[in-house]
Amino acid sequence: MNDVTFPLRWRIALIAPALAVFIAFWLLPMGALAQISGDGHAFSTYRAMLTNPRYMSSLGATVVLSAAVTAATLVLSVIAGLLLARREFPLKRTLLALLTFPLAFPGVVVGFMVIMLAGRQGLIGALSLKLTGDRWVFAYSMSGLFLGYLYFSIPRVIVTVMASATKLDASLEEAARSLGASPWRITRDIVLPALSPGLIAASAICFATAMGAFGTAFTLATDIDVLPMTIYTEFTLNANMVTAAGLSIVLGIVTWAVLAFARSVSGSAVAASA
Numbered sequence: 001m002n003d004v005t006f007p008l009r010w011r012i013a014l015i016a017p018a019l020a021v022f023i024a025f026w027l028l029p030m031g032a033l034a035q036i037s038g039d040g041h042a043f044s045t046y047r048a049m050l051t052n053p054r055y056m057s058s059l060g061a062t063v064v065l066s067a068a069v070t071a072a073t074l075v076l077s078v079i080a081g082l083l084l085a086r087r088e089f090p091l092k093r094t095l096l097a098l099l100t101f102p103l104a105f106p107g108v109v110v111g112f113m114v115i116m117l118a119g120r121q122g123l124i125g126a127l128s129l130k131l132t133g134d135r136w137v138f139a140y141s142m143s144g145l146f147l148g149y150l151y152f153s154i155p156r157v158i159v160t161v162m163a164s165a166t167k168l169d170a171s172l173e174e175a176a177r178s179l180g181a182s183p184w185r186i187t188r189d190i191v192l193p194a195l196s197p198g199l200i201a202a203s204a205i206c207f208a209t210a211m212g213a214f215g216t217a218f219t220l221a222t223d224i225d226v227l228p229m230t231i232y233t234e235f236t237l238n239a240n241m242v243t244a245a246g247l248s249i250v251l252g253i254v255t256w257a258v259l260a261f262a263r264s265v266s267g268s269a270v271a272a273s274a
Contacts, residue, residue, distance in 0.1 A: 032245075033245045037249055065210065066210035070207045074202075085165035085166055103156070107217075107219070110216045111217075114216070115220070120139075140224070160201070211258075
């Protein structure tokens with residue numbers, strides 16, 4: 001009897017801290033948001049939000065931006081991650097440290113760096129003014145936000161790609177190479193399918209992070225209409241708690257749906273590769 005109950009108590013003791021954090025920082029806030037957004041008229045509140053062109057345009061722009069950032073991040077990170085995982089060259093550790101350094105930066109710092117690069121007094125504007133006579137400024141637009149999100153998304157995916165690449169079975173690639181397969185075909189038919197579970201999970205995290213990122217958008221927010229900024233505007237400037245809470249719920253549902261879909265697809269990918 002004691003042999004059965006003792007491990008169970010330890011399991012409860014080990015799970016309890018994580019469960020407490022989950023309840024305090026997710027379940028209770030989400031319950032409060034749901035209560036505020038309902039305000040006794042949940043159906044009419046959400047119907048008004050989902051039929052409002054401004055809110056839906058903001059949601060659509062956020063989804064498109066997050067998808068574009070995810071796609072560009074995957075392409076760049078797979079190339080860089082495979083190179084770093086499989087090749088040894090001088091200053092490799094320095095390059096890896098530089099590529100992963102953005103993980104330490106908050107969103108506001110990333111936004112400020114984008115301004116220094118593509119703002120009115122930025123490096124790109126100064127170079128374009130000398131070369132073309134026109135000052136190129138795009139930091140305060142969707143292009144600038146795309147650049148900022150790309151900057152802090154690439155390190156997360158590179159780390160995943162490198163970790164997955166070290167577990168690949170080199171004998172499969174050697175066999176394919178001995179049969180005359182080209183490097184591109186080996187990458188397409190062997191490497192990418194083997195990396196797919198990790199890539200799917202990393203892309204879902206990348207998408208979710210871009211959907212909810214606020215600090216960078218807040219720093220660059222001049223002509224940017226993404227959902228986190230819309231929620232901030234409704235909450236602070238318009239004092240519209242009901243709409244802000246409802247939009248937060250919508251943002252959470254979309255992000256959760258993407259993460260759940262990625263989890264199911266990555267599970268299928270693992271089964272298929274096995």
